[in-house]
Amino acid sequence: MSRIKQLFQTTRFKRGTYSSGLTVLVLAIAIVFNLVVQQLPENLTTIDLTENGLYTLGxxxxxxxxxxxxxxxxxxxxxxxxxxxxxxxxxxxxxxxxxxxxxxxxxxxxxxxxxxxxxxxxxxxxxxxxxxxxxxxxxxxxxxxxxxxxxxxxxxxxxxxxxDGEGEITSAIDYVMTDDLPKMYIVTGHGEQSLPYALTSSLEKNNIETEDLTLIAQDAVPEDCDVLAVMAPSTDYTEEEIGLIRSYLEQGGKLLAVCNYTENDMANLYGLLSEYGLDIGQGIVMELGKNNYTQHPVYLLPELASQQITTPIVNENMLVLTPYALPMTVQEELREGLTVENLLTTTTDSFASADYDLQKTEKGSEDAQGPFTVGAAVTNETENGTAQLVVYSTFYPFLSDYLQITPANADLFVNSVSWMCGQKSTVEIYAKSIGTTSNTVPAATTNFWTIIFVAALPAGILAAGFAVWIRRRRK
Missing domain, CATH: 3.40.30.10 (Glutaredoxin)
Structure with a gap:
């Protein structure tokens, strides 16, 4: 009996008891820790290691x-x-x-x-x-x-x-929570440009409904029109159609007008824009500013002002590409209540080329000198409400090919509509690539790390364990 008591009093037994107790304690802590972690939200317990942050919400x-x-x-x-x-x-x-x-x-x-x-x-x-x-x-x-x-x-x-999980889900949440969904009517009947899929899908993602409108068949712009869009007509509108647009604006309406080069006279449409402080000139704008064009002087990279429409683009350090712009200028004297804000402007090195063949890239004697306005936001305070216009002097930025080159062009378009609809922000969440990339490792590197992990490291662990065993045996 005394011998058994002595076994319980030995140093080896005490160490073993301490080790066993410590092991049980560590296991208990690990079990409790896992139970607690399982109750935490997934965003606190997982790390998104995907290359493009597929599961990280912005x-x-x-x-x-x-x-x-x-x-x-x-x-x-x-x-x-x-x-x-x-x-x-x-x-x-x-x-x-x-x-x-x-x-x-x-x-x-x-x-x-x-x-x-x-x-x-x-x-x-x-x-x-x-x-x-x-x-x-x-x-x-x-x-x-x-x-x-x-x-x-x-x-x-x-x-x-x-x-595009985040973009689609967030857009759907915004849709089901919005009280009144804005609607944009797009005027047709004069050879207007159709909106490409990239723009219609962006508008849909921002929960803006669109519908075509043959203005000549109407007595007035529909009452549920939040924004009226004129998309680069190739022929001019009649005086009656311009009269409907004018009446709509006088009642506090919103107009998105995108102009484009055409051989036809556009006196009626340009005359309406002139009433709101913007004059459309002759020629195609060329830019000679060192950092304000790409490839050819007609491919403008205009300077972006700080305004609700452009600020999100500026904050992301993105560029807007505006090819083949007409020269647009802001009138020096504006009537009371009328405000014009430049959105996109060229530099003083730009000019309006009267040569529509664009063979010469140097300013001629008959070419108007810049700077020019490529995009502008207009606000007109009236007794009947606040009219707003956003005007661009080229439709090219909104063609499919250029939308692929510069995604900010789509943001510019949607931001313009959202600003006039009174939306504080737009859903600008881009789809994320699911593609995988391979990492090629040289054979020499592969062999080196194979030796380290397969031979050297295990051998080192065994040697350390043997040394500890020898030392304990000597005690």
Whole structure:
């Protein structure tokens, strides 16, 4: 018995007891820590290691979520087991950032009746339905995961995949929370330019409805028109049509006017713009300022002023490309109540080339000297309200090819409409590339690290362990 008591009193036993107790304590702490971590929101327990931050929500989304005053339910339309991981992860981020966001799974096979209530029976799997007490909006999977086949058909390269989860979800949340949705009427009938898909989708993402309007068939501009858009007509409007636009502005209306070069006389339209302090001249603007054009002097990189429309672009250090602009100038004397703000301007080194063939890039004796206004915002205070106009002297920035080169051009267009609609900000969240990049490691480097991790490091650990064992044996 005394021998057993001696065993319990040995140094080895005491050390063993201490080690065992310490091990149990560490395990208990680890278990408690894991239980606590499991209760934390996912945005606090996960790190987005994707190259483009696929699951990281931006400041604009956080601001919108922070201002929610009503509960929103996001239904993930998918059968159990078919969930796309990237969609599940970003939905969890939304739910973690706001207690107002509830994420629920809606199985289209189990609950076809509920799906039909949203007129969404044809939605593909991994689509979403965002709903508030006001309205709902569906977001299709094809809008969340975008596939661009242009390079595939042109060069035979792989399609380009992008993830627009944040942009589409945030836009849908903003849509279902907005009390009154703005509407823009686009005037047709005079060879106007059509808006490319990139612009219509950007307007839709900002929850601005659009509708064509044949002005000559109307007695007045519709009462629900928040913005009237004139998109680079090739022929002039009649006096009657201009009269309708003028009356609309006198009642506090909003006009987006985009001009473009045409061989036809545009006296009526340009005369209306002149009433609001802007004169459209003859020729095509060329820029000789060192940092204010690219490739050719007609490809203008104008200077951006600080105004609500342009400030977001300036803050992101983005450029706006405005090719083939007409020379527009602001009148020196403006009537009382009329204010004109320059948005885009050329430098004093610019000139308006009277040579429409654009063969010469030097100022001629008949060419008007700059600077010129390429874009302007006009405000006119009247007894009946505040009229606003945004005028650009070229439509080229808003063509598909130039929108791909400079995405800020699309922001400029949407910001212009949003400013006149009274929106404080626009949803400017770009899709993120899902593409992967490979990292090529030289063979010599591969061999070096193979030796380190496969041979040297294990051998070092074994040697250290053997040394500790020898030292303890000697004690």
């Amino acid at each position: 400041d604009q989304t956080k601001e919108i979520l922070g201002n929610l005053d009503e509960d929103i339910t996001i239904y993930h339309v998918v059968q159990s087991g078919n969930e796309l991981e990237m969609i599940t992860k970003i939905l969890n981020q939304y739910a973690a950032l706001s207690g107002r966001i509830k994420v629920k799974q809606l199985d289209p096979v189990v609950n076809p009746v509920q799906l039909k209530e949203y007129d969404a029976s044809n939605l593909s799997e991994n689509s979403l339905i965002v709903e508030s007490g006001k309205r709902f909006k569906t977001v299709s999977y094809s809008d969340i995961v975008e596939v661009d086949y242009s390079d595939y058909y042109t060069y035979g390269s792989d399609p380009y995949y992008s993830f």
